[in-house]
Every structure is written in C-alpha cells, then in structure tokens.
Amino acid sequence: MLQKDIRFREGLNACIDCGTCTAICPAAQFYDYDPRIITDTVQTRDNNKIEELLKSDTIWYCGECLSCKTRCPRGNTPGYIIQALRALSVETGLFAESEKGRQQLAIKRTVGESILKFGYCVYIDDVDTQMYPEQGPVWDWLKNNREKILERTGANYKGNGSGTLRLTPEESLVDLKKIFDATGASQRFEIIEKYSKEKAKQLGIPFGKGKDNEYFESVYEGGIEDE
C-alpha cells in the first residue's frame, strides 16, 4: 500500500544511513525520534516492522518542516515518508493505537471542520485563550473588541466581497465540500471519527461530538495512556 503513495515513492531512494536527516531534524532534538531509523525501517519492507510504526507514537513526532529534504545527499525526504505512513495509519485505523495518533481527532475537529465551516484553516471566532493560552492578553483584547479593532485595521470582518477575514462565499464553501467528498477527505474524516469512537469505548472514556467531551479534551490536553 505504501508503494502506491506518490509521497512514499518520491521520498525514498536507497537511503545510505548517513544520518544527515537526523542531525538537521528539529523533532530529533526534542523527541526520542530518529528519521534515519524510520527510513531504514521502511526500506527493509518488513511488513511487521512497518505495522509497528503505524501503531506507534514515532510517526507523529515529525513537524513537517522538511529540513531533511534540503540536506539528504540521496535526494530522499523522510518528511514525505512520514506523510505516507501517517496516511496509511489513518486509513487502517491504527492511528488510534497510539497516544499521539489519537490526536488526529482533535485536529480534524478544529482545523478540519474550520475549513468547511469558514473556508479558513483557523478563524478568529473559534480561537480563544483557553485552548491557546499563549495567544496572550492581547488576543483577548482583540477578540473582545474585534468589530471595532478590525474596522480600524482595514479588515472586512464577516463582510461580503474581498478583504481580510471576509465571509467566504457560500459557492466557495460548496466547492470545498464537493472536493472533500470526491478526493477522500470526507472519508478520512469519517474514518478518524469511527476509530476514535471505538477507542473511546474500549478505554471507557465518554465520547461525544465537538470539543466538549472527555475524549476530545484528553487527546487535546494530553495523554490517554493505553491499557
């Protein structure tokens, strides 16, 4: 299945195990993470080892900065390999077997749903300092006074026509939904929901829609340890 993914084919071409990717990798400096070992593992084509990767936290540590693409002397891109592994982990439901993988539900319900609701990956109305405390008091000030401040800064907040933070026209939102349905995004969203719900049941954690439920809070805030 990995061989069918263009990101996998472009990302891997006879790794020589030099470790340059690991040396440059911000994730390797922060996590117990080594892109060289991942590249080496998938290169073995050992399906058992690859399945272990799909169930692990390891493939979710990469930050997709793609610094590895610049530096690999073989022209490989471990960051692309990670994209292919993540896609397969979601498609097979194995993402729900790791703590970091289970976080896909929270990303789907924040950024993913924002795209279809607003036409933006993120929109001011849905960002608060409870979920994003590092936004700081200046964000609370902006959000609480957003009509007046955004008018002053020349935005077109929730307005028709063009401009900063304009309302995305309905026809554009309809186009996005049709594209999501036709290209597998809607299906991926359903898979994420389905396996997350099953995992919540297995772990005995209350699961519901949106952000106001224990399972969402747990994956977002950190840490549902597996049994």
Next chain:
Amino acid sequence: MNKKDPKYGWADYQKEIADDHYYFARSCIRQNFFPAAEGVFLNIIRNELGKDIYDDALQTTCTGIAYHSGILPLETIMTVVARQFALMTEAGYENYVCSCVTSFGIYSEMLEIWEKNPEKLEETRKVLKETTGKEFVIPKNMVHASDLIYKFRNEIKAKTKYRLVNKQSSEPLKVVDHVGCHYAKIFPARGVGGAEFPEVLSGLIDTWGGTQVDYPERRHCCGFGFRQYLIKANRGYSIANTKRKLESMHPYHPDLIIANCPGCTFFLDRWQYTIAEMEEKTYGENGYGIPVLTYEELAALLLGYNPWEAGLQLHQVSVEPLLDKMGIVYNPEDKYKGKNGEYLGAPVKPEILKVY
C-alpha cells in the same frame, strides 16, 4: 530571466519575479493574527508602487495546515490548489502571489508533482471539472508576497521616511531575519538565494539601512510543526524550538526580528511572552521582548504609516522600543482606540513580560 545569461551572476540562487499584474492569495494565519498586514501589503503594491493586484472574494484556504497535519489526502489539497489557480485564470491573471509561506510550499509542491507526473495533473483537472466545473491554467509566475517586497526594495527605499538606523547613535539597527522553512528548504530553486543563501529578507535589511545578525541557529525552524502546535499536549516541541533560536540570538542583542512566514512571526512573538511568564526570561532590553514584524509591517513603518493603523498593537511584544530607536513619531494615546477614536481599554498586562 535566462539563468544561463552571465549578467545574472549567481544564477542558481535567483528567481523570476513578475513585474506587474498579480492574483493575490491570502493567508489564514496572517489574516487572523496580523489583521492589518495584508491590507498594508496591498496598499504598498497598489498605491506606493503603482502595480495591479487582484484580491478575490472567492478564494479559500489552501488547506496546507490540515494537509501537513495528516488529516487530508494529497489529492484533496491538489484539487483545492487547482481551484485557486482556476480562480486566477477566471479573473484573467497569470502571476500568482501568496501571502503564506506554508501555502507557498504547497503551491510549489503541487507544481513540482504535476511537472514530474503529468498523469496527476490530468487527474486533478478531471476532478476539479467534475466537482466545480472549473478549469485552470498553471501560473506563469508563482511567488511569495515577500518576493515582491524584495524585488521592489529599492523603489520602497526611495519613498521611506525612516531607516533601520538608531536615530541617537546613527548606528544601523541589528536585525534578525527568519525565513520560513517552506520558503526555500523544500524547493531551494523557488526561493531568492535558495536554501543556502536566502536573501529575501536579508536583502531588505541591507537595503533599508540595518545590519544582519548572523547567529548559530539562524536557519533553525521556529517550531510550528503543524500538529506539534495545534495540539496543546505537543506544544513543548514548538516553544522549545523558538527558545533555541532566542537563546542563540540573544548574545547579539537584536533590535528587531523580521519574518516572511505568518506562523513564524506569530510564534517568535507569542512564545517570547510565554517563556517570560513560565521562566521569567526576557530577550529584549529592560524586561521587554524583541519586537517581531512581518516584511510588510516593517515596510509600513519605514514609509511612515501610523503603527496602530498597521496593527502593531496586536503583537504581544511591544514595538515601542523599536519605534523610539528609529525616531518614529507616534501617538501612544492612540494605540488602543477603535476607528472612530473611541478608547477600547487596554489589554491586561502580562505578569513578567514588560509591555507599554
């Protein structure tokens, strides 16, 4: 531009940037967190430089943040990108300019995939037509908004009222350039100066009177990391990478950081606040932070725009130390007002990080 023409010198590190008539693609992050920046950019391009740039109501997110977080298939983002190009085609433009560096990486990636895999291009055309009825022409020229400011840096300089110079000492200000990873690390040939010698921001510093700060972690990622920031449980990754950069640049006492990526600008600003509150560590002078600006915000200051009309009150790190050094005239009373001059109250002050 013929890259083999010797008059262009270091040809591999240069790129073609169209001279006029652009389709403008907005950034999700920049619109929310620096909501005056794109308006300032459009004003500079249209009214200071006299160029034509189209701001389309029908555009959407490129979905890049979702794609890099692993919740969208490649085929989805490829078709969304194709729709954006179709909007450009429908509007009668050939030159595409995007405001977001994640988007710039995405557009570059899709163009490269289509070039190497023509069957993917045909598949995308088919799906786009079936879903939206739209057709597209591949842009003749695709650049980042900072590329335009770089291209016209001398024209902008000719109109500036201020320079990147300390008014009291007449010394050049020390400026850190932070180039977003997806500007040139993925496809070096698509960035001015490539991945090795990125000049898109340092060229602005040199032209506008400042001096570059060269420090060990200059090219390190800001730490956004997509899912590493989006999930609260992972944010240690994000703040640790920004801290690594701040610690590395601190001994050089920068007066200013500029960035071309909206996310990087946000993180370099907000993580300074967070590190101050968590560890009582600040990186500017006298308990303040190091101001962080986007390229167009900096251009606006130099051109003499009102800093509060340019949205600089929406940065968590106060910009006043920079304004004072440059001798920029501004009204502190005007900072927290609405459009009609009504006072909106001031934001709560952080406990540790000093703000004006």
